[in-house]
Amino acid sequence: MLIPLPKTPLPSPDAITRALLDLGRTLGDSKVLTGDACATYARDESEATGRVPAAVVLASNAEDIRRTLTIAESTGVPVTPRAGGTGRTGGAVPVAGGIVLATDAMKQVKEINAKDLLAVVEPGIVTGDLHALVEREGFFYPPDPNSLGSCCIGGNVAENAGGPRAFKYGVTREYVLGLEACLMGGRVLRTGKRTVKGVTGYDVTSLLVGSEGTLGVFTEITLRLVPKPPEVATVLALFEDVRHAGAAVSRMIARGLVPRCLEMLDAATLDAVRAQKVAIDPRARGMLLIEVDGEAATTQALLEQIAEVLSGGPGLIDLLAAQDPAQRARLWEARRALSPATRKLAKYKLSEDIVVPRSRIAELLEGVDVIGADTEVRHLTYGHAGDGNFHVNFLWNDDGERPAVDRAIEALMRLTISLGGTLTGEHGIGLSKAEYLPLEQSEELIELQRDIKRLFDPKELLNPGKIFPVRPGHGGC
Numbered sequence: 001m002l003i004p005l006p007k008t009p010l011p012s013p014d015a016i017t018r019a020l021l022d023l024g025r026t027l028g029d030s031k032v033l034t035g036d037a038c039a040t041y042a043r044d045e046s047e048a049t050g051r052v053p054a055a056v057v058l059a060s061n062a063e064d065i066r067r068t069l070t071i072a073e074s075t076g077v078p079v080t081p082r083a084g085g086t087g088r089t090g091g092a093v094p095v096a097g098g099i100v101l102a103t104d105a106m107k108q109v110k111e112i113n114a115k116d117l118l119a120v121v122e123p124g125i126v127t128g129d130l131h132a133l134v135e136r137e138g139f140f141y142p143p144d145p146n147s148l149g150s151c152c153i154g155g156n157v158a159e160n161a162g163g164p165r166a167f168k169y170g171v172t173r174e175y176v177l178g179l180e181a182c183l184m185g186g187r188v189l190r191t192g193k194r195t196v197k198g199v200t201g202y203d204v205t206s207l208l209v210g211s212e213g214t215l216g217v218f219t220e221i222t223l224r225l226v227p228k229p230p231e232v233a234t235v236l237a238l239f240e241d242v243r244h245a246g247a248a249v250s251r252m253i254a255r256g257l258v259p260r261c262l263e264m265l266d267a268a269t270l271d272a273v274r275a276q277k278v279a280i281d282p283r284a285r286g287m288l289l290i291e292v293d294g295e296a297a298t299t300q301a302l303l304e305q306i307a308e309v310l311s312g313g314p315g316l317i318d319l320l321a322a323q324d325p326a327q328r329a330r331l332w333e334a335r336r337a338l339s340p341a342t343r344k345l346a347k348y349k350l351s352e353d354i355v356v357p358r359s360r361i362a363e364l365l366e367g368v369d370v371i372g373a374d375t376e377v378r379h380l381t382y383g384h385a386g387d388g389n390f391h392v393n394f395l396w397n398d399d400g401e402r403p404a405v406d407r408a409i410e411a412l413m414r415l416t417i418s419l420g421g422t423l424t425g426e427h428g429i430g431l432s433k434a435e436y437l438p439l440e441q442s443e444e445l446i447e448l449q450r451d452i453k454r455l456f457d458p459k460e461l462l463n464p465g466k467i468f469p470v471r472p473g474h475g476g477c
Contacts, residue, residue, distance in 0.1 A: 002047035006470035019075040048090035051097035062219035070186035081213040083155035089430025095465035123154025139225040142169035160210030162426035167386025168260035181216035213463040229293035242266040242286030244315025261291035262386030272341040346395035356421035389425035
């Protein structure tokens with residue numbers, strides 16, 4: 001276990017017994033897993049391992065969620081919501097055991113409205129499946145986390161997920177018009193609207209988006225769609241050094257050029273990709289993967305301007321443009337291969353997603369190398385250069401190296417804040433970054449958020465131990 005669990009209160013055996021009896025009577029045994037079948041649900045895609053839950057509820061509709069949260073509050077048993085389980089910061093890890101509430105079976109698409117450009121879906125639909133469905137209808141749902149083949153919309157909304165296309169289109173929050181959410185105790189809220197504009201009352205929808213499962217469990221999500229871009233083109237630019245790639249990004253942004261994706265890979269990352277038999281020029285020590293979309297004439301003009309900017313600076317080795325969808329897929333192969341590729345480089349890996357202003361990218365890259373040299377921790381960096389969101393991966397093989405890794409991670413967090421950045425761009429705080437939250441936010445702001453949490457969840461039973469540093473004698477917040 002690379003991410004330690006916070007010390008949160010555990011439910012009593014009597015509370016667990018009562019909850020299991022009530023769940024079985026109310027939902028039926030087919031929807032309640034117990035025993036060895038629950039072990040799988042102690043983990044997500046992070047490096048954290050939680051306590052095996054006493055029960056896993058396999059919700060198939062909103063009423064299952066409502067009843068589960070009613071029983072959990074009445075018995076005092078904590079609940080951990082879970083959609084696809086693909087989170088990277090431990091958001092779906094049950095730190096206090098209790099009940100895992102799984103919504104991945106709720107995959108219904110309730111509505112695709114062509115006139116109002118919206119879709120109404122349940123939380124368990126896989127993001128990639130939603131992409132394919134709406135694109136067949138001529139629409140486009142832009143958020144595209146790299147786990148889109150397995151992550152679910154409910155988790156995307158809970159974490160405010162991003163992805164490569166966020167540079168042009170923004171993150172999940174920009175596409176959530178409204179929510180139906182169930183709170184602890186079984187209260188059901190409907191928030192938001194179906195219109196493009198609307199400022200009635202507080203923006204509770206935006207509060208729930210990115211709340212990491214600590215305020216409510218989503219049962220229905222209303223999403224904004226946009227027209228599908230008629231043309232898409234992809235360019236691969238190889239550089240002698242990643243700093244030349246960073247300088248090219250700065251030149252593009254200064255020119256006002258906005259591709260839909262602008263990804264950067266450093267030398268160590270390229271070596272990892274090559275190890276997976278992806279053919280990349282061995283001279284390249286930095287790479288940009290650039291994608292543009294729009295009308296044919298606009299796309300072509302933007303490609304020409306990007307090529308001019310890339311060719312006008314130092315260090316460019318090669319510039320490759322995809323001519324058809326198959327070539328586009330091959331160019332993206334390097335980027336999609338990163339997660340499995342980097343996991344094979346060392347026995348242990350921790351990945352941190354941080355964001356800095358785009359004008360400070362070069363300073364970040366230099367600072368990460370300094371941290372690596374000072375701590376003697378192996379590292380590699382890649383990410384969404386267009387919006388300054390980078391994934392810095394620390395790699396090691398020996399348990400004795402862990403203190404140095406911890407120092408490297410803390411130094412990265414402090415560097416990020418010193419550059420005017422933020423601790424996370426798309427993975428959330430979860431378990432892994434809770435201790436660093438005070439680096440970015442004042443105690444007054446953190447306390448205000450704790451107060452909001454308690455308004456939604458007075459007994460602090462919903463996804464305890466996440467986001468906020470756990471204080472002695474307290475629960476999840």
